[in-house]
Amino acid sequence: AIGNVGFIGFSNAYEWWQLEGYFQEACAWAQETQPQVVVLLGHWDAANLGCAAGEDTPDVFRKVQSIPACSALGDTLKYMVGHNHCNEIMQADTGFMLGAFGMSGCGQFGLPVLDTRNNRAKLYYFKMGT
Numbered sequence: 001a002i003g004n005v006g007f008i009g010f011s012n013a014y015e016w017w018q019l020e021g022y023f024q025e026a027c028a029w030a031q032e033t034q035p036q037v038v039v040l041l042g043h044w045d046a047a048n049l050g051c052a053a054g055e056d057t058p059d060v061f062r063k064v065q066s067i068p069a070c071s072a073l074g075d076t077l078k079y080m081v082g083h084n085h086c087n088e089i090m091q092a093d094t095g096f097m098l099g100a101f102g103m104s105g106c107g108q109f110g111l112p113v114l115d116t117r118n119n120r121a122k123l124y125y126f127k128m129g130t
Helices: 016-033 057-065
Strands: 005-009 037-041 077-081 087-091 095-098 109-115 122-129
Touching: 005 016, 016 057, 037 057, 057 077, 057 095, 077 087
Parallel strands: 005 037, 037 077, 077 095
Antiparallel strands: 087 095, 109 122
C-alpha cells in the first residue's frame, strides 16, 4: 500500500488459473488492512501482443470481482490499465486507461493524480498538451 491506497499488480501474460490464488491472497490482505481504495494494475486493455486470451485487465477485473474476498471490497476496488497510449475512462468510477504520456496513439499528454483526501477518491487529469 501507498498511504491509504492498496495496489494489486499482475501480468496479463498468465492464465487465470495461474493468477487466481494470488488475487485471493491480495484481496484477503486488503480486507484485513482496509485501504480506502484498492487498485488492480494491469498492462493490457485487450487480448493482443502478449496478453493471454481473456486476461486483459477489464476481463480480469470482472473475474476478480467474483472472488468472495474481492467482491467484499465493493466499490473500493478499481482498475487501471495502460498499453494503448491513451487516457480515458473505461468504466465510470471504476476503470481507467492511463497510458498516454506523449507517446504515439491518441496524441495525449497529461498527468493523472489520484487524490484520496477527505474520505473520497478522485482521479484528476491535468492535460498538458496534445
